Amino acid sequence: MNSLDRFRKVNESFPMTDQILEHKSRGGKVFGWLCTYVPEEIIHAAGALPIRIIGYSHEANLDDADAHLYINNCTFSRSCLQLGLEGEYDFLDGVVGGSTCDGARRLFDIWRQYIGTPFHHVLTVPRKYTERAQRLYYDEIVAFKKHFEEYTGVDISDEALHQSTILFNESRSLLRRLYELRKRDKPPISGAETMEVLNAAYRMPKEIFNEWLGELIGDLESSDRACSGRARVMLVGSVLTNPEFVKSIEDQGALVVTDELCTSTRYWGDPVIIDNDRPVLESISRRYLNNFPCARMYPSDERFNRIIDFAKDYRVDGVISQIVRYCVPYAHDLPLLTDRLNGQGIPTLGLDVEYGTSGSGQVATRVQAFIEMLEARDK
Amino acid sequence: MTIERMNNKIDSIIRACRLIRKMNQSGPNARKSDILYYNMLEGYYKRLLSAHDNNNLIAAHTDFFPVELLYAMDIVPMHTEVTTWMIVLFTGEIENILASGSELGLVSEICTPHRGIAGAYANGVVPRPDMMLWSNLVCDNTAKSGELIVEITGSKGYFLDYPFKSSASEMDYLVAELGDLVGFLERQSGRKMDWDRLSHIVGQMNVQIELMRQINELRKAVPTPFSPLGFLQLITADYLCPGQPEAIAYLETLRDELSQMVEAGEGAVSNERFRLMSFWLPPMHMMGFLDRIAEEFGAVSVTEPFFTFWGEGELDPGKPLESVARKSYIIPAMRMFGPMDERAIGSIVDCVEQYRVNGAVYYANIGCRHTCATIKLFKDVLADVDVPMLTIDCDVVDPTVTSEDEVRGKLEQFFEMLEDR
Numbered sequence: 001m002n003s004l005d006r007f008r009k010v011n012e013s014f015p016m017t018d019q020i021l022e023h024k025s026r027g028g029k030v031f032g033w034l035c036t037y038v039p040e041e042i043i044h045a046a047g048a049l050p051i052r053i054i055g056y057s058h059e060a061n062l063d064d065a066d067a068h069l070y071i072n073n074c075t076f077s078r079s080c081l082q083l084g085l086e087g088e089y090d091f092l093d094g095v096v097g098g099s100t101c102d103g104a105r106r107l108f109d110i111w112r113q114y115i116g117t118p119f120h121h122v123l124t125v126p127r128k129y130t131e132r133a134q135r136l137y138y139d140e141i142v143a144f145k146k147h148f149e150e151y152t153g154v155d156i157s158d159e160a161l162h163q164s165t166i167l168f169n170e171s172r173s174l175l176r177r178l179y180e181l182r183k184r185d186k187p188p189i190s191g192a193e194t195m196e197v198l199n200a201a202y203r204m205p206k207e208i209f210n211e212w213l214g215e216l217i218g219d220l221e222s223s224d225r226a227c228s229g230r231a232r233v234m235l236v237g238s239v240l241t242n243p244e245f246v247k248s249i250e251d252q253g254a255l256v257v258t259d260e261l262c263t264s265t266r267y268w269g270d271p272v273i274i275d276n277d278r279p280v281l282e283s284i285s286r287r288y289l290n291n292f293p294c295a296r297m298y299p300s301d302e303r304f305n306r307i308i309d310f311a312k313d314y315r316v317d318g319v320i321s322q323i324v325r326y327c328v329p330y331a332h333d334l335p336l337l338t339d340r341l342n343g344q345g346i347p348t349l350g351l352d353v354e355y356g357t358s359g360s361g362q363v364a365t366r367v368q369a370f371i372e373m374l375e376a377r378d379k
Numbered sequence: 380m381t382i383e384r385m386n387n388k389i390d391s392i393i394r395a396c397r398l399i400r401k402m403n404q405s406g407p408n409a410r411k412s413d414i415l416y417y418n419m420l421e422g423y424y425k426r427l428l429s430a431h432d433n434n435n436l437i438a439a440h441t442d443f444f445p446v447e448l449l450y451a452m453d454i455v456p457m458h459t460e461v462t463t464w465m466i467v468l469f470t471g472e473i474e475n476i477l478a479s480g481s482e483l484g485l486v487s488e489i490c491t492p493h494r495g496i497a498g499a500y501a502n503g504v505v506p507r508p509d510m511m512l513w514s515n516l517v518c519d520n521t522a523k524s525g526e527l528i529v530e531i532t533g534s535k536g537y538f539l540d541y542p543f544k545s546s547a548s549e550m551d552y553l554v555a556e557l558g559d560l561v562g563f564l565e566r567q568s569g570r571k572m573d574w575d576r577l578s579h580i581v582g583q584m585n586v587q588i589e590l591m592r593q594i595n596e597l598r599k600a601v602p603t604p605f606s607p608l609g610f611l612q613l614i615t616a617d618y619l620c621p622g623q624p625e626a627i628a629y630l631e632t633l634r635d636e637l638s639q640m641v642e643a644g645e646g647a648v649s650n651e652r653f654r655l656m657s658f659w660l661p662p663m664h665m666m667g668f669l670d671r672i673a674e675e676f677g678a679v680s681v682t683e684p685f686f687t688f689w690g691e692g693e694l695d696p697g698k699p700l701e702s703v704a705r706k707s708y709i710i711p712a713m714r715m716f717g718p719m720d721e722r723a724i725g726s727i728v729d730c731v732e733q734y735r736v737n738g739a740v741y742y743a744n745i746g747c748r749h750t751c752a753t754i755k756l757f758k759d760v761l762a763d764v765d766v767p768m769l770t771i772d773c774d775v776v777d778p779t780v781t782s783e784d785e786v787r788g789k790l791e792q793f794f795e796m797l798e799d800r
C-alpha cells in the first residue's frame with residue numbers, strides 16, 4: 001500500500017530523514033527530545049522541528065556507548081548515545097531531556113559532556129499527579145520555554161502555542177483513529193506496520209505526517225486488508241521501535257492489536273485539553289504530566305488500570321511484557337502488573353530483551369508457547 | 380511463622396555487634412570510637428526488634444529518607460538498603476533472600492540491596508514494617524521499590540517525590556511534600572509531630588555535619604589517621620542515626636582520637652603509600668580482606684566526594700521542615716542525584732587537591748546503573764588532573780559477582796602502576 005510505504009521510506013533514512021534534511025536546508029532548527037515528558041509543542045511553536053532521539057532499530061555494535069555509559073545502563077540509552085557519538089545526530093541544534101529515569105537522565109548527562117550539541121535543557125518531572133506536582137511541572141515548563149526563547153531568539157506567542165497544540169492534537173487524534181481500526185476482528189493493519197507509522201511520527205514535521213496519516217487511514221478504511229492471528233495480544237513495557245520484533249511475534253501466530261509503549265500509545269495517549277480559562281502553556285504542562293503514565297510515575301496503579309482498560313477495549317487474550325535489560329522502572333512494575341492482569345484473567349508473558357532486538361530465537365519459542373497456551377484457554 | 384524465625388537476621392546483627400564490641404573492649408588497643416560505633420548499631424537494631432513491644436511503629440525506608448522526622452515522633456526507622464548490607468556484613472548470608480527476591484519476580488538487573496530486602500520481607504526474616512516510606516532520591520530502585528514492599532508486608536506506604544534540581548519552586552515543593560509526610564505519619568501513628576523535638580534534632584544535625592567536616596579536615600593529614608574503609612562507618616552514622624546522641628558521641632570521640640593521632644604524626648596504616656579517592660561501596664563480604672590489603676600496600680581511602688564530602692551550609696532549627704528539605708541538598712550524595720553538572724564534577728577535582736589524592740578506586744556495583752554511568756566521565760575528569768582510576772566490577776552484597784583473588788589481582792596491578800609513576 002503506497003500510503004503505508006512512504007512511512008517506511010522515511011524510516012529507512014533515519015536518523016537524518018529526508019524531511020529533517022529538507023527542514024534544515026531551509027535554515028530551520030532541529031531539537032531532539034529524549035523522553036515523552038518533553039513538550040514538543042514549545043519547540044514547534046518557535047518554528048523549530050522537534051524530533052525524538054532514539055537508537056538503532058536493530059541490534060548494533062555499542063562499544064563506544066558501553067565505554068561511556070557502562071554496560072549496566074539500558075540498551076536504549078546506550079544505543080541513542082552510540083548514534084550520538086558516531087556523529088549521526090550532529091544535525092541537532094539542541095537536546096531536551098527530563099529527570100524521568102536513570103537511563104534517560106544519565107544519557108542526557110553523558111550526551112551533554114561528550115557530544116557537542118549546542119543547546120541542552122533538562123526538566124524536573126514530578127512523579128506524582130497532585131495539584132502541587134502540576135504547579136511544579138508548570139513552573140518547569142515555563143522555565144524551559146524561557147530558556148528556549150533565549151537560545152533561539154524567538155518569542156513564543158500564546159497564539160503560536162495554540163496553533164502548535166492544535167497540530168499535535170490532530171496527530172494524536174489521527175493515531176487514535178488508526179488504533180480504532182485495530183479493534184476490528186481482522187484489522188486492516190498489523191502491529192509491525194503500525195510501528196512503521198509511529199516511528200515516522202518522530203522524524204518528520206507533523207504537518208506532513210498528519211496529511212499522510214489521514215490518507216493512510218482513508219485507504220485502510222476502504223481496503224479489504226485483513227490481518228488475523230491465533231490470539232489477540234497487547235505489547236507492554238520498555239521503549240520499542242523495531243517493527244521486526246513485532247513482526248516476529250506476529251509470525252508466531254499472534255495478532256498484536258494494541259500496546260502500552262512510550263513509542264506508541266503513551267506518545268499519543270491523551271490530547272492537550274485546551275481550556276480558555278487557563279494559559280495554553282498550563283494546558284500543555286497538564287497534558288504531559290497526566291498523560292498515559294510511564295512506569296516512573298506514582299502510584300503505579302494509574303498505569304496498570306490504563307493497561308487493563310486498553311486490554312479490555314481491544315479484547316486481548318494475553319499481554320506480552322517486553323522489558324529492556326536494565327530498564328529498572330518497568331522491571332520493578334512487572335510483578336505487580338502481572339498480578340493485576342491475572343486478577344482480570346489476562347495472562348502475561350514476560351520477556352527480557354535488548355533494545356533493537358529482532359526477537360528471533362528464544363523469544364520466538366517463548367511467544368509460540370504463550371500463544372499455544374492462550375489458544376488452549378480459549379477452547 | 381515463629382517470632383524467632385521472623386527476627387533472626389536482626390538478632391544475628393545484634394549478636395555480632397555485641398561480640399565485636401566486647402572484643403574491642405577487651406583488646407589492648409581498644410578504640411573508644413569503635414566501641415561507640417558498634418554500640419550505636421546495636422542500639423539501632425535493638426530498637427527495631429523491640430519496637431512493637433514498646434508500642435512504637437516501624438517505618439521501613441529507602442536511602443536518604445529524612446528519618447529525622449521519624450525520630451521526632453518515636454517511630455522506629457529501618458533503613459532497607461543498609462539492613463541488606465548489615466545482613467551480609469554480619470551474617471554472611473544473602474543467597475536465600477536474593478533468591479526470594481527473584482521468586483517475587485524481581486529480575487537480576489534490580490540492584491541486590493533492593494532485591495535482597497524485598498526477599499527478606501517475603502521470607503519474614505526481618506520485622507514486618509508498619510509503614511513503608513520511599514523516595515526517588517537517589518535512583519530508580521529507591522523510587523520503585525516501595526509499592527511491592529507495601530503489598531508484600533501489608534503495610535501503609537508514602538512516596539516522597541524529590542525534585543531533581545534545586546530551584547525555589549522545587550524547594551517549596553519538597554517542603555510541602557514533607558508536610559504531607561508529617562500528616563501521613565501522624566495519621567498512622569496517632570501521634571502529633573513534636574516540633575520542638577524536631578528542631579532539637581535539626582540543631583544536633585548541624586553538630587553532626589560539623590563533626591563530619593572536622594573529621595574530613597583531619598583526614599587531610601599525611602599520613603591520614605582514619606582507617607582505610609572507615610568512611611563506611613561515617614555514612615552509616617548519618618544514614619541510621621542523624622542528629623541522634625549516639626551518632627554524635629561516636630563522631631566526637633572519633634574526631635578526638637583522630638586529632639591526637641594527627642598531632643602524634645600517626646597514620647591509619649603503618650606505611651602510607653597511596654592516598655585513594657573511593658567511589659561507592661566495596662563488597663560488604665570483603666571488608667576484612669580489603670582492610671588487610673590496605674595495610675599490606677599502605678593504601679587508604681582519604682576522601683569520597685559523594686559520600687563524605689559535605690556541601691556548604693547550615694540548617695536552621697527555627698525552620699525544622701525547611702531544614703530537613705535543605706539537608707537533602709547538602710548531603711554529598713545529592714551531587715549524584717541532580718544533573719551531573721559542574722558542581723558535581725568540580726567536587727571531584729576539589730577533593731583531589733584538598734586530600735592529596737594519587738589514585739582512585741571506583742567500585743562498580745553491577746546493579747547500580749546511575750552510578751556506573753559515570754565511570755568514564757569520572758575517569759576522564761581524574762585523568763585531566765593526572766589521577767589514575769581503577770574500576771572494580773563487584774556487587775555490594777552478592778559474593779558471586781567477584782572473588783577476592785580477582786580483586787587482589789586488580790589492586791596489586793594498580794598499586795604497582797601508581798608506584799611506577
Ligand code: SF4
Nearest residue numbers: 074076101103104327
Ligand atoms: S524507561 Fe527504561 S528503556 Fe527507557 S530510558 Fe528509562 S531505563 Fe531505558
Ligand code: SF4
Nearest residue numbers: 490518520746747748
Ligand atoms: S545500589 Fe545504586 S541502584 Fe541500588 S539503591 Fe543504591 S544507589 Fe540505588
